[in-house]
Amino acid sequence: MAETLEQQSNVRWLRCRLDKGMFSDEIAVTYPPTGNLRKSVFVPRTVVKGDPGSKGKVQVAILQRGDKVFALLPSSQKELVEVYHSDISDISDSA
Numbered sequence: 826m827a828e829t830l831e832q833q834s835n836v837r838w839l840r841c842r843l844d845k846g847m848f849s850d851e852i853a854v855t856y857p858p859t860g861n862l863r864k865s866v867f868v869p870r871t872v873v874k875g876d877p878g879s880k881g882k883v884q885v886a887i888l889q890r891g892d893k894v895f896a897l898l899p900s901s902q903k904e905l906v907e908v909y910h911s912d913i914s915d916i917s918d919s920a
Contacts, residue, residue, distance in 0.1 A: 838874065838882040839896050840912040845877040854883045854898065856906050866900035887913060
């Protein structure tokens with residue numbers, strides 16, 4: 826049986842830019858929040874902190890391969906994006 830994102834021990838917040846999605850129950854997430862685009866996907870509203878049109882956070886699973894860190898985005902395609910350590914925070918972090 827597959828674990829849900831909430832059950833995985835490597836779940837963290839990833840800083841990102843939030844924008845309106847195509848539907849009312851989704852948000853467009855862009856990483857990184859500023860600078861050159863690496864990835865932009867639609868995710869459920871339930872996995873983000875923040876409001877559309879601003880910087881916010883998305884709940885991701887973190888994978889480490891050598892000295893590189895990747896985030897598994899909660900999009901329908903479960904896409905990976907290489908991320909900076911400084912953009913990751915603990916899931917219990919309320920800020």
